[in-house]
Amino acid sequence: MVDYLKALLLSESKQLHVDDSEILYVIDTNYLLYSIQTSVREHYYIEALNKHISHLYIPFSVYIEFLNDYRKIISETEKFLSTSSKMIKSLNELNQLEFNKDWLTELLTTQLTEQMKTSPSNGGISRNSFNTYSQHKSYDKDVFPKIQKILEQISETLSVSLSNLNTDFQNEIENIELSTTDFDVTLYQSKMQEHLNALSNIFNHEGVLGKEYSQEKIDNWEQTISERVTDQSLPGYKDNGKDNQESPYRIFGSLKLRKSYGDALLWMELMDFVKNKGIEQVVFVSDDNKSDWVNPETKTMKQELVVDFLQKTGAYVKKISSETFISSSTSISDSDRQLIKIETENVNDDSNNLVSDSEPDCIIVPARTYGFENVFMDKNEWYSIKISNSRLKHLKYIAVYRTHPYSEITHFAKIKKIVPSDEDPTKKRIIFDGNPQPLEQTIPLGVNLSAMQSSRYTHFKKLFEAKNVDELFSEF
Incomplete structure (x- = not known):
């Protein structure tokens, strides 16, 4: 008889119940991308992977995402380090x-x-x-x-x-003793080359990397996913906003994968790999804490996924953070462990957004009932609004906050173009690309009841993650 209670208890426990040699460690994309955002602690990530190299599995979907995103992450990290170094050096100028x-x-x-x-x-x-x-x-x-x-x-x-x-x-x-060593771009660039070589060696170790997909395999999985994701029985339904991006597909050579199915593909591939292998426990190393993966209160893997995995593979599964994996696998210092914990907790798991674009791509406008119904919904546009020229090239989406008695963000639309307003040439008119779409989960006001007295800016992805309006603007 299948012991579901044991599976659930193990998924919630902080301890591993079997010998390390009987565990398969599965690495998510965010772990790999976090490792290239530092030139100070990157070696811990490699050390932890190498310790478990004979019991390590990196799904091919993870590999594809990493190859798609790592250059962007390196570029954004270089910009961050350069800016940080300049800020530290500018402390000297405070004496003026x-x-x-x-x-x-x-x-x-x-x-x-x-x-x-x-x-x-x-x-x-x-x-x-x-x-x-x-x-x-x-x-x-x-x-x-x-x-x-x-x-x-x-x-x-x-x-x-x-x-x-x-x-x-x-x-x-x-x-003041100034040190910019941790933000040295040249040092980062030289160490990243060594780091990428180390990752390449891990990818090429026998048995570590998942088998390359065929388009037929992808199509078959995506058919299953399309049927199951609608009832939220697979991870990834929180990524539905990716289908509204400029391109909903990730192209890898001749392969075409739907971006919003990334997590579900990983899950399907992992179950396909584990079944009939005699593996007793799978430990998924990931900092993805969206509610389609974990219980919001406990941060442990959702019960539905634990049961689904046991039914399909006969193996127990649990999720641990990057910091937990590294701490249990290396001799990391307490200070470095805490820094890794902070770094991985403060960055969203979505691999396309691990280092956020510096400029938000979505404008949120407050609207009374008349403006919402007769302009935003009926005319597929928004009228006279002040937008600085520096923001224009970044804006790709618009969302609407309906004022009292609704007091929540309810719809969004893709921006087709922004033109001068007919009523006031100093203001802008936003033309939509198609009809506005309702948010699956509307976004109510948070603690700050005056947060939407005027138009504001955020990242489009946050519309599908924020529980309230305060969370939309937490980084601006």
Whole structure:
């Protein structure tokens, strides 16, 4: 009799129940891509893989994704390191900063202005109201001079304190020990070549890499996936947004794979490989924490997947993080272990977005009922809106936030083109490429109830991951 309870308990346990020699370690794409985002801890990733080389399996779908994405990740990492190095070096220039009366007056003026432009619920006035108020003829002649005089008096009174602050600040700057070693682009480039060679050796080790697909095999699997993913019985249904990208397919030589089926293909391939092999336990090393893979509360593999895997293969399966795999396989220091944990937790598992594009590609606009129904839905466009020219080339999607009484983001559309507005040439009109589509899960407001008082920008992928509006803008 199949012991499903044992399978579930093992999947939730932090311990492995069998000898290491009886375990098959399966590596996900994110593990491989994380390993090329550092020139300081990359050797731990390789060391952990080599320790289990005789019991290691890298699905061919993972291999394809890695080959598709690794150059982009390296390029983005180089940009990150270069920028970080410049920021650290710029600390030296802080010694030119002087805290004086003019500096404090300007600071107080800016702070007062921003404080006034908070939402009415916070005791301020709206930005539009403030702009109208500040344009009143008495503002520059009467109100502002009085306010400025008070702020200047405060700054004058604090001048002695500012002088002491300058002395303390300069002393602190002189005591800073700057090191940019961790952000050395040249060092990263040289170590990456060695690292890629090490990965290549692992890929070519006998039995590690999954068998190359045929298009017939892909088509057969995708037929099964299309039937099962609709009832959410396979991992990957959270990736349905990938079908709305510029190209829904990943091309690998003569092979054509649907991007949104990447996780499901991995799952199908893994079960196909494990069955009839006599493998007792499979440990899936992945930092994919979307709800189509794991229980949100426990971060352990979904019960449905554990049961499905046991039924199809006769083997137990559990999921562990990259940090857990590395910690149990190497002599990593506590500080480096914590850094790996932070790095892998703060980056989304989607391999195409491990290093996010610096500019968001989706604009979210607030709409009342009339605008939503008669413009966004009926005309497949959005009218006069301010968008800086620097953003135009990055925007590919638009989403709509329906105001009270709905208070949630409900639909999105692909952008066909952005043109000058007929009503106001300083603003833009967004033309959609096709009809707006409803989100499978609408996105309600979070803690910040004033988050959507005006249009905002995010990454399109987040529309399919965020639980509330706050999560859409967590990195901006």
